[in-house]
Amino acid sequence: MNQAPTPTTAERPLVLLLGPLAAYLRTAFERGLELVDLDPRAQVPFPGDEELVLAGAPAAPTLVHRKTGQDFTAAAQELAQTVVARTCDRPVDGVILPGHSALAGLERLPLRGDDGRTAKTGRSLVALALMAQRPLLPLEDTGRLHDPGLREAFVTRLYTLLRWRTVAAAPSVAGLLDFHERHKYLLRAYSLEGLRRLGKLAALVGKDGPAPVTAAYEAELVKVLALTPTRKRHTDVLLHLLGYFKDKLPPAERHELLDTIESYRLELLPLIVPVTLINHHVGRLGPEYLARQWYLQPYALELELRNHV
Numbered sequence: 001m002n003q004a005p006t007p008t009t010a011e012r013p014l015v016l017l018l019g020p021l022a023a024y025l026r027t028a029f030e031r032g033l034e035l036v037d038l039d040p041r042a043q044v045p046f047p048g049d050e051e052l053v054l055a056g057a058p059a060a061p062t063l064v065h066r067k068t069g070q071d072f073t074a075a076a077q078e079l080a081q082t083v084v085a086r087t088c089d090r091p092v093d094g095v096i097l098p099g100h101s102a103l104a105g106l107e108r109l110p111l112r113g114d115d116g117r118t119a120k121t122g123r124s125l126v127a128l129a130l131m132a133q134r135p136l137l138p139l140e141d142t143g144r145l146h147d148p149g150l151r152e153a154f155v156t157r158l159y160t161l162l163r164w165r166t167v168a169a170a171p172s173v174a175g176l177l178d179f180h181e182r183h184k185y186l187l188r189a190y191s192l193e194g195l196r197r198l199g200k201l202a203a204l205v206g207k208d209g210p211a212p213v214t215a216a217y218e219a220e221l222v223k224v225l226a227l228t229p230t231r232k233r234h235t236d237v238l239l240h241l242l243g244y245f246k247d248k249l250p251p252a253e254r255h256e257l258l259d260t261i262e263s264y265r266l267e268l269l270p271l272i273v274p275v276t277l278i279n280h281h282v283g284r285l286g287p288e289y290l291a292r293q294w295y296l297q298p299y300a301l302e303l304e305l306r307n308h309v
Helices: 023-029 073-089 125-133 148-169 173-182 184-190 192-203 210-225 231-243 251-265 272-285
Strands: 014-017 034-037 052-057 060-065 094-097 109-112 118-122 139-141
Touching: 014 073, 060 073, 060 125, 073 125, 094 125, 094 148, 125 139, 148 173, 148 184, 148 210, 173 184, 173 192, 173 210, 184 192, 184 210, 184 231, 192 210, 231 251, 231 272, 251 272
Parallel strands: 014 034, 014 094, 052 109, 094 139
Antiparallel strands: 052 060, 109 118
16 A cells, blocks of 8 residues: 655754743644754843844844843854854754744844834844854744644745755755655645746756756755745645546545545635545555655654644
8 A cells, every 4th residue: 555655753853942932832843853942041141032122234233231222242143153053063954943032033023223213124143143154944933833834834844854955965866856756746835836946947957967956956945945835725736636536536535535625725624634535545546656745744744733724
């Protein structure tokens, strides 16, 4: 019986956690991610987040005490380099930053301009350093992870880039083409246009050689995975998968699958229901091409993320 590929425990992404995570999220993530805590205030007793504010230019802000004006920029820059170094000590697959934190937050932080006005356009020095020195590293905000769709997209991104790392470590024509083929429908759920651009790059690997194409493919892959799949795009993928069974399923079973996809589109069922049904039919009927598609199980099933999207 053909089965969709299942990530093994050894393939769990390693994620650096820089802030407190809600108990239910930690419990869920620990089923399929390896979490490593790093307390930003372990070495320097920074004031609380409510006492700090970013000021100046968005690309090079200072970090100051909201009331006294005491400057913590140098210490924050040192913290930023400590975090960057930690992501390199052992290959880290992603970083979760604390929400609403001027010290280590990701984005949309209050930034005080030279005119004294404050706008939510700031990024912490930690986030800026990670984006500059580890541009391919997935970053997420603890607050955004409460959204089921953003949570599922982030974990899918972690697992996909973990699989990609094997391809990038030893570029080859076969490796890149196999990766692209097995991720076709997963990438389509993120962006049809992005999938087409990646397909054009993959088609060049035999002509231009694996090394340059792999580098270009990686840059585009990261851009595509930074997007968030929508219910509409998932529905499009599910309907394409249904097409593989039009001549294999009896009419009643085909209508059952179509009705399940429609119920998902109407937000009456979570994504796991039509995907599970498709996996069932793939296990019985094939084809092998679908059994190899990472869309059908992009991460450890124990995470249960598609139960909520």
